[in-house]
Amino acid sequence: MSGGDVLVSARGLEVHFPIGGGFRRKPAGVLRAVDGVDLDIVRGETLGLVGESGCGKSTLGNALLRLVPTTGGTLTFDGTDLTGLQGRRLKELRRRAGMVFQDPFASLDPRRTVAQTVSEPLEVHGLRTGRDKATRVAELLELVGLDPGVAGRYPHEFSGGQRQRVGIARALAGEPDFLVCDEAIASLDVSVQAQVLNLLRRLQRQLGLTLLFISHDLSAVRHISDRIAVMYLGRVVEIGPAEAVGTDPQMPYTQALLSAVPLPHPKLERERKRIVLTGDVPSPAAVPSGCRFRTRCPYVFEPCDDVDPALQPVGAPGQQAACHLHGVVGTPATTPEGVTATP
């Protein structure tokens, strides 16, 4: 991987949910929301995570904070194993890792004032009390570009952008090292999106944060990220420097995603070639054998049915893609052991 000091590391991470089932009833199936993700997030970088709705990117973000239980694989944060973490150490993880949510109208408790919301991490972790707490809340509000005078107001008195700033202030209150932004700008107006995006970028530099920026908007992700990871059906299928993934993708799925982004220049826009994928994303309850993208891939060929492709270095330095077009590497669908085959 691209050198540096790894802060968050996932290996073969799985988050499976049982479908149906209940009291003395067996589940009817398994939903593979996250299904074998390998991912390293380097300290101080901004990693963009893209993919279409339902590909498991939000579940992955939630799993990194242990907000959903993982069902397999390993997950470490700054060298600490997160699987099975409980009590005090889980609480400490949640101080060191914050989260900004998608919908700022849903993520703030309507019955608590801005100050009560922002100071919650301070109270939970016993960081500040009394006057210090009030001072710290004022600092945090200023940090995200809000007037500290609004601290006593309720969320319904604010616009979406202001609410999202409150949400960011709350996430930063515990002085985290790592921030997960789960579609943090998706439900904002376009003009406000840019403001919040720039705020996040400024905070990332100012506070030396490591950022996981989850979005379905490839252009926003390219704007803010150092590296980009692309998810499809619960798996990271391509990862690499933002420049490389954004201009020269090696995985057919990423190519299709990229071709859907409108270009700002009219001439280029007219010449833009669109790769339109046929069919729908398969259900995460019935993942195809072999390569999970094979049902929609325009280049599908023989090994795609049988061999589940692994990430392999291709293209630019640090770039990796899971695709047999670059050589068949991966796990045959029928046997459990990992095997490397050659075409």
Added chain:
Amino acid sequence: MTAPPEPAAVSLKPARPRWRETLGLLARNPTAAVSAVLLLAIVLIAVFDETLAPQGPNEISVGDRLQSPSWAHPFGTDDLGRDILSRVILGAGVSLRVGFLAVGIALVIGTVIGLLAGFYGRWVDDVLMRIMDMLFAFPAVLLAIAVLAVRGAGSGNTALAIGIVYIPVFARVTRASVLGVREEVYVRASRSVGASDLRLLTRHVLPNAAPPIIVQTSISLAFAVLAEAALSFLGLGTQPPNPSWGLMLAEGRGFIDLAWWLAFFPGMAIFLTVLCFNLLGDGLRDVLDPKQRTLMAGGGR
């Protein structure tokens, strides 16, 4: 962490407390406001019953038996010559005490059970709610009679019996409300900053799940007053000669064609109290509903 060098402390207190906004909105609903004022009056009468009653409730005066309403006895007298007005006033204390105590028991236990069942789900939910179903399956009066048969009659035991009957009602209302609130993003957001389950339950889930519980409290008070009257009517609640509205109703029944006022005034007292609690409950439901609330608050500003 670097921060702007301006340690201007802010007030952490809300600019305008939410309960005052709620009261303000309630005051603009005439039905609810009148009900609230009447209930306040009934509670005050119950508190100052001894001073307000023109006579002792058990002062027998055989010469004044079955007097129809007059200036001397506005509500008339009963078959033992006791002043009905005085007995209705003192009965208010008995009825309301039993009502508040019963609903208090049901509210506290039922809400805790509903919170735990709704928040934790799975087997906690299954076990707790099946127990509630069992309790709920008993006919209410039969269950109360069983409790009173075991513990003996008396107003304290009457309250306990009615309280037990209403525990499942509060448990169900709370659970249903909690099921919606626990999925809210702000609950997950609080968890993401490290809040404990206890903190989530007390600071976020309960306050946001509270409106239906508050409405249920108001309506249950009405039912509890009725239940006390019913049990006293059956001879299981308040024991004679103590005055209780239900008991007076039962005693007056024998004279209904001879002296209507014996049953009429305690009956009206029950009717008025129950009606006010119900109307207040309806008003609270409107005021506490966030959507209605925005509409009403928006129109007023």
